[in-house]
Amino acid sequence: MATLATMEKATQYELRLAERMSRLGTETAFEVLNRARALERQGKEIIHLEIGEPDFDTPKNIVDAGVEALRKGWTHYGPSAGLPELRDAIAEEVSRTRGVKVSSDEVVVVPGGKPIIFFSILALADVEDEIIYPNPGFPIYESMIRYVGARAIPIRLREERDFGLDVDELASLINDRTRLIIINSPENPTGGVFSQQDINDIAEAIGDRNIMALSDEIYSRLIFEGEHHSIMSVPGFQDRTILLDGFSKTYAMTGWRMGYGVMRPDLAAHMTRLMTNSNSCTASFTQVAGIEALRGDQSSVDHMRAEFQKRRDAFVAGLNRIKGFSCHLPKGAFYTFPNITQTGWTSKKLADALLEEAGVAGLSGTSFGEYGEGYLRFSVANSLENLNKALGRIEQWTKRNL
Numbered sequence: 001m002a003t004l005a006t007m008e009k010a011t012q013y014e015l016r017l018a019e020r021m022s023r024l025g026t027e028t029a030f031e032v033l034n035r036a037r038a039l040e041r042q043g044k045e046i047i048h049l050e051i052g053e054p055d056f057d058t059p060k061n062i063v064d065a066g067v068e069a070l071r072k073g074w075t076h077y078g079p080s081a082g083l084p085e086l087r088d089a090i091a092e093e094v095s096r097t098r099g100v101k102v103s104s105d106e107v108v109v110v111p112g113g114k115p116i117i118f119f120s121i122l123a124l125a126d127v128e129d130e131i132i133y134p135n136p137g138f139p140i141y142e143s144m145i146r147y148v149g150a151r152a153i154p155i156r157l158r159e160e161r162d163f164g165l166d167v168d169e170l171a172s173l174i175n176d177r178t179r180l181i182i183i184n185s186p187e188n189p190t191g192g193v194f195s196q197q198d199i200n201d202i203a204e205a206i207g208d209r210n211i212m213a214l215s216d217e218i219y220s221r222l223i224f225e226g227e228h229h230s231i232m233s234v235p236g237f238q239d240r241t242i243l244l245d246g247f248s249k250t251y252a253m254t255g256w257r258m259g260y261g262v263m264r265p266d267l268a269a270h271m272t273r274l275m276t277n278s279n280s281c282t283a284s285f286t287q288v289a290g291i292e293a294l295r296g297d298q299s300s301v302d303h304m305r306a307e308f309q310k311r312r313d314a315f316v317a318g319l320n321r322i323k324g325f326s327c328h329l330p331k332g333a334f335y336t337f338p339n340i341t342q343t344g345w346t347s348k349k350l351a352d353a354l355l356e357e358a359g360v361a362g363l364s365g366t367s368f369g370e371y372g373e374g375y376l377r378f379s380v381a382n383s384l385e386n387l388n389k390a391l392g393r394i395e396q397w398t399k400r401n402l
């Protein structure tokens, strides 16, 4: 039996990690949140604009469905690909909203949107294969690509193109080793939304090559201007698209852990095997609540979107009044991505200073890749009152320091 003395000694052994762990990245939002919490413990008051989750509670009809499911005994393992009724509901939803015919054997339910990113990359890319991903973009893409030993090829999103990409540049990055192209609209962190023309141009750049598109559409219901367009709807692309969507952002269900992928059935079978190997299944009562989310009253989604839009308008207008800041109006998601190059500060330094000296937690644009230099990301998933307070603090800080 291990005594306390022998256990202590065990910690003296060098930790020998697999080499791949040195290539695993992270999501800085969680680190900044920890630093902000440490400052709060020292008595400082921080306004949290760093984390990417709705500040609303999960709608009551969904919570009630989850509680009832627990009471009714939905507490056991379920099928790895998801409960048949939820897969049906998702197939219906995606068929209706993307104008394609999707059946339930093309749907895999997983614990959040993130596993679809990980599983797609694991399933499709060998070492040295190339994967093109948006930069600035959700940091998990680059992290996972590098983790599996594939090559991460950034495609730059450009402010002057409304945070769209240059399709000639995309075409120039595609070669025989390209296995996957990741696109994300509405986009985290820029709030950019691809138009139908943008999607058509991307499809044209891919042409008839045997390359898959991972289309991260987790913010598809959070669009303020224009409509959502998916590459899955482009003729000839249904077989080559993995559509990622989920419940975290649309229904304020980040902590329930549920998302899904829609893809050709042969690939869905492999993703299901990855689920069996890693998670067994998504929590059963969560999935029952997911059926209510999709089939029940949608007014809470509209309410949240209207609220985010109000805050976006006020916060962007306020940012544009601050010396050194200029901010594009994001068309979707709940982030603002101001250009701060005129402050003369680098993104990371400015984000740190605003956290420590102004009590406003935001993220450096470089948390989203090297092309995020010159920008900060502030989430508007906070009350108007707090957003206005944050603007006041940032403005005061710039008056003292610029």
Ligand SMILES: Cc1ncc(COP(=O)(O)O)c(C=O)c1O
Pocket: 052, 111, 112, 113, 114, 115, 138, 184, 187, 188, 216, 218, 246, 247, 248, 249, 254, 258, 259
């Ligand atoms: C672009 C993007 N994709 C996927 C996710 C992951 O969502 P989930 O919490 O459902 O795993 C996020 C969450 O921040 C995101 O911003």
